[in-house]
Amino acid sequence: MxxxxxxxxxxxxxxxxxxxxxxSVGRDELNEIADSFASGWLTTGPKTAEFERRFADYLGASAVVGLNSCTAGLHLGLVALGIGEGDEVITTPITFPSTANVIEHQRARTVFVDVEPDTLLIDPKRLEEAITPRTRAAIPVHYAGHPCDMGRIMEIAKEHGIHVIEDCAHAIEAKIGGRHCGTFGEVGAFSFYATKNITCGEGGAACVKSEDLRDKLTVLRLHGLTKDAWKRYDKGGFAHYECVVPGFKYNMMDIQAAMLLHQLDKLxxxxxxxxxxxxxxxxxxxxxxxxxxxxxxxxxxxxxxxxxxxxxxxxxxxxxxxxxxxxxxxxxxxxxxxxxxxxxxxxxxxxxxxxxxxxxxxxxxxxxxxxxxxxxxxxxxxxxxxxxxxxxxxxxxx
Ligand SMILES: Cc1ncc(COP(=O)(O)O)c(C=O)c1O
Known part of the structure; x- marks a missing residue:
């Protein structure tokens, strides 16, 4: 009818x-935020460090850096891998603007390639065809939570000597053959924005493949300083910070991590x-x-x-x-x-x-x-x- x-x-x-x-946030998240309030420490500190450890364990990743968005993770990935003016970075048009905007922020060229018609994921064949001598990286997007063909994409990347940054905004639980998305490329950027599978309102994290990248992202996420505030103000000896690179204001706060610790339990x-x-x-x-x-x-x-x-x-x-x-x-x-x-x-x-x-x-x-x-x-x-x-x-x- x-x-x-x-x-x-x-x-x-x-x-x-x-x-x-x-x-889906409730009492547990609220109590943990109250605990941060009671401690008097709100920004990057012990809860962020705990979340980084626990999220790295969950992913089976060597390290995770807590950030204030997935966009920050995508951007810092490009910065840390040295991608800049004149470089080309390949991604797809079926994505949120920030995936490509960060390429523009670096004054690199955004190179779009078409998606597969039935999954709307990057088509590895088209990715390979789009590689030129100026191509430095690709950003596959695990659209909707479906993993891209990372086996083939990593083969192509190795063959052509390009970096891979995975856009894992949709892909917290996504795996291929039991291995988590985000752990294939050098960097995997996750989102904890309000609508995401786990959330703290606004937030993100980068899962990184090496200690070197972890150190770079940790410095870049907080103005390029050698010591974050938690380390400067703790009980140890007084420590001056130095600015080693003009970094960004992308750090995760403990009150974000407070929510995420419980969201992770509920995942x-x-x-x-x-x-x-x-x-x-x-x-x-x-x-x-x-x-x-x-x-x-x-x-x-x-x-x-x-x-x-x-x-x-x-x-x-x-x-x-x-x-x-x-x-x-x-x-x-x-x-x-x-x-x-x-x-x-x-x-x-x-x-x-x-x-x-x-x-x-x-x-x-x-x-x-x-x-x-x-x-x-x-x-x-x-x-x-x-x-x-x-x-x-x-x-x-x-
Ligand atoms: C595919 C994709 N990439 C990146 C982002 C950016 O995430 P964030 O808002 O945490 O920066 C989003 C946000 O929804 C997204 O859908």
Whole structure:
């Protein structure tokens, strides 16, 4: 039966608005923050160090540097690897702007290559074809939480002598053959932004392959100083700091780490619930050819950060944006991850990109819709999301 859409004055599938995202933070995080307050130490200190140790253990990484964002990790990766003016760095247009913005910050050239049409991950073949004598690095994005083909990408990187920085913003739990994303390249940058699988509101970390990179990032994250405040003000002898490089203000605070220590404890439970929700969506969309979830390759563990799907606009009498507005009217929060970055004004104007340059990315860019995926969703919530999609698809079916 075709029901009247809420956007046309019909009754929405639910009475209250279902947010696209809600963070799962509670008493444990609050008590740990209170502990930081009581100690009188709020910024980078013992809790940050503990989180770095524990997150490195979780990832099986040699070291982790706590930062205030994933963007900071991507940027410091480029700085520490000496990437600068005239260098080329390869990434894909299906990503958040910061993946490429950091390349621009370094006055290097952003080189986009197209994604695979079914996973929206960087296509290793296209990556290799884009390598020139000026290429210094690649930033594969583990989009949605699906690992890129790191085996092939690392082979290509070795063969051509380029660095790899992994954008792990979506990929906290993602693994290939049991090995965590972030541990393949020299640097893996993680995000703990409000919507991420674990969060402290704003935050990030870089997982690094060597002690040398750990030391470089630790200095670069705090103005390029040789001693951070915790070391300067502790009980040991007075220590002057020296500025050895013009660094950045990218350090993680203990009150961020306070939240993350407890989020890390809850990660496995969160992941279990995310998998249950994904299974509910997968089951429902199998019966709906108008919406196509992305492909998943064998041998990987997916972090299920977001649930993007492609609308089959050839089967529907609406645009993606009309679909989004209809979903919002049904009281379901939705999002788009992402609109192809090469067609955003900065990249279009600077590099002269035109529609048609990256057909797979552009095809997805006009069809992507992400639906709510977070641990506190109830089965009933998920059913209302599916009911809204069902209702809208029935209305617009050609
Ligand atoms: C793919 C990707 N990379 C990088 C980032 C930047 O993360 P942050 O906000 O922690 O800097 C995001 C943020 O959502 C992202 O989705």
């Amino acid at each position: 075709v029901l009247k859409l809420a956007i046309d004055g019909g009754k929405p599938v639910r009475d209250d608005f279902l947010f696209f995202h809600r963070s 496995e439970g969160f992941a279990r619930r995310r998998r249950e929700i994904v299974a509910m969506y997968d089951d429902a969309f199998r019966e709906m050819p108008e919406v196509q979830p992305l492909a998943r390759r064998p041998g990987i563990e997916h972090a299920h950060h977001i649930y993007p799907m492609l609308l089959d606009l050839e089967r529907l009498n609406c645009s993606r944006d009309e679909f989004l507005n209809a979903m919002q009217a049904e009281n379901i929060g939705v999002a788009v991850h992402f609109r192809a970055l090469h067609l955003h004004p900065h990249y279009r104007e600077k590099y002269g990109f035109r529609p048609g340059d990256f057909p797979n990315a552009e095809h997805a860019s006009n069809r992507l819709v992400s639906v709510p995926l977070y641990p506190s969703l109830t089965d009933e919530d998920v059913k209302t999301v599916i009911a809204a999609i069902d209702k809208i698809v029935a209305h617009f079916r050609r």
